[in-house]
Amino acid sequence: MADTPAAPQAGAIDVAAVRALFPALHQQVNGAALAYLDNAATTQMPVAVLDAMRRFEEHDRANIHRGVHTLSQRATDAFDGARAALKRFVGAGREHELVFTSGTTEALNTVASGLWAGGPGHAWLREGDEIVVSGLEHHANLVPWQHAARRTGARLRILRPDAEGRVHEAGLQALLSPRTRVFAITACANATGERPPYEALLAMAHGAGALTVLDAAQAVGHAVPALSRLECDFMAFSGHKMYGPMGTGALVGRRAALERLYPLRLGGDMVEWVSFDDAGYAGLPARLEGGTPNVGGAVGLAAAARFIEQQGRAAIDAHVHQLRAHALAGLQSIAGVRVLAPHAQEAALVSFVADEVHPHDIGTLLDERGIAVRTGHHCAEPLLTQLVQGPTTRASFAIYNTHDEVDRLVAAVAHAVKALR
Numbered sequence: 001m002a003d004t005p006a007a008p009q010a011g012a013i014d015v016a017a018v019r020a021l022f023p024a025l026h027q028q029v030n031g032a033a034l035a036y037l038d039n040a041a042t043t044q045m046p047v048a049v050l051d052a053m054r055r056f057e058e059h060d061r062a063n064i065h066r067g068v069h070t071l072s073q074r075a076t077d078a079f080d081g082a083r084a085a086l087k088r089f090v091g092a093g094r095e096h097e098l099v100f101t102s103g104t105t106e107a108l109n110t111v112a113s114g115l116w117a118g119g120p121g122h123a124w125l126r127e128g129d130e131i132v133v134s135g136l137e138h139h140a141n142l143v144p145w146q147h148a149a150r151r152t153g154a155r156l157r158i159l160r161p162d163a164e165g166r167v168h169e170a171g172l173q174a175l176l177s178p179r180t181r182v183f184a185i186t187a188c189a190n191a192t193g194e195r196p197p198y199e200a201l202l203a204m205a206h207g208a209g210a211l212t213v214l215d216a217a218q219a220v221g222h223a224v225p226a227l228s229r230l231e232c233d234f235m236a237f238s239g240h241k242m243y244g245p246m247g248t249g250a251l252v253g254r255r256a257a258l259e260r261l262y263p264l265r266l267g268g269d270m271v272e273w274v275s276f277d278d279a280g281y282a283g284l285p286a287r288l289e290g291g292t293p294n295v296g297g298a299v300g301l302a303a304a305a306r307f308i309e310q311q312g313r314a315a316i317d318a319h320v321h322q323l324r325a326h327a328l329a330g331l332q333s334i335a336g337v338r339v340l341a342p343h344a345q346e347a348a349l350v351s352f353v354a355d356e357v358h359p360h361d362i363g364t365l366l367d368e369r370g371i372a373v374r375t376g377h378h379c380a381e382p383l384l385t386q387l388v389q390g391p392t393t394r395a396s397f398a399i400y401n402t403h404d405e406v407d408r409l410v411a412a413v414a415h416a417v418k419a420l421r
């Protein structure tokens with residue numbers, strides 16, 4: 001095997017202690033200890049998150065904002081407290097607001113459709129405008145923009161990656177024009193691990209007069225963007241990729257930009273007044289949170305942010321980035337295996353292809369050894385079609401993963417490739 005980085009030193013994450021906090025990790029799968037390496041899809045939850053949600057459901061569960069009774073007030077306080085905690089977590093400032101969503105997909109749809117759904121006179125996007133989207137994106141940050149372009153007559157332009165899967169400032173410069181109204185990019189590509197220079201790209205697009213959108217789904221569990229330091233109007237993330245519950249997430253951004261969005265969920269809780277003929281919509285954040293929210297989920301999401309803070313962001317980042325480097329070195333030592341974006345910094349995943357072997361077959365053989373990875377296009381089909389003309393196998397790391405699990409991964413891939421060729 002090629003040179004690999006040393007195992008984490010004292011003072012870093014105490015992985016054994018951390019693992020004890022995650023009940024789901026302690027099981028056998030197909031006769032072997034589970035090695036859960038599918039964290040870019042969904043992370044497991046620590047007991048602190050499970051307990052916070054259970055406490056809410058057993059003690060404070062009630063609908064928010066509409067009740068004078070004690071439980072309703074406690075639930076409202078819990079919801080508002082979760083919002084405040086998450087705003088702090090992503091570095092939101094006074095000019096920002098956070099809207100709870102069911103995840104990144106809902107957050108990005110809220111932006112992409114909200115920019116035209118107000119109709120003529122209110123829409124930010126109009127015929128002849130241009131929307132620039134990076135070519136590194138998950139479908140959640142591409143398909144809603146395709147739809148917005150179709151509905152408005154705007155033109156969708158793609159910031160194409162190079163053959164190594166990088167996007168460049170010069171490429172964006174060439175695409176920006178006085179017609180550019182939106183620029184959308186990921187903080188970390190889920191299919192390759194590529195970490196684009198999003199700070200500089202967002203600043204360039206902002207300078208050109210565009211609204212800027214950052215998909216932080218793959219960054220929120222490590223290398224969390226600091227919102228106040230970015231020229232970012234909208235940022236989206238999901239709870240289930242940061243040790244929080246599934247079906248939770250947020251859209252956080254500048255109030256002035258959020259106020260441009262026509263709400264997609266019309267009904268209760270998002271209005272100030274209603275007559276038979278008309279309604280006056282509430283201010284932020286209620287305006288974009290129509291209907292009963294997932295209050296227990298918000299409580300769990302805030303507990304997940306607290307868990308990350310308690311463990312130490314820098315320590316988590318160093319740990320997962322080191323696991324990635326260890327996996328990269330091991331996989332690159334296997335003949336015929338190609339890792340995508342090997343240069344990527346701040347990545348917590350490895351995505352790879354093997355000559356003459358289908359990723360689904362690799363994934364199946366890994367599962368037989370208790371190793372959970374993801375195979376396929378990872379909802380980023382255009383990018384993978386450009387880079388490798390097909391699907392990949394992806395292993396992705398979290399705070400509880402170990403060097404030993406990476407060694408098991410590398411050994412199992414070497415065995416699978418040999419057996420399948």
Ligand SMILES: Cc1ncc(COP(=O)(O)O)c(C=O)c1O
Pocket residue numbers: 040041102103104105106138140141186188189190215217218238
């Ligand atoms: C970069 C990126 N964006 C968006 C999403 C969609 O997130 P969700 O399914 O939680 O809405 C994902 C999920 O894998 C992702 O990795």
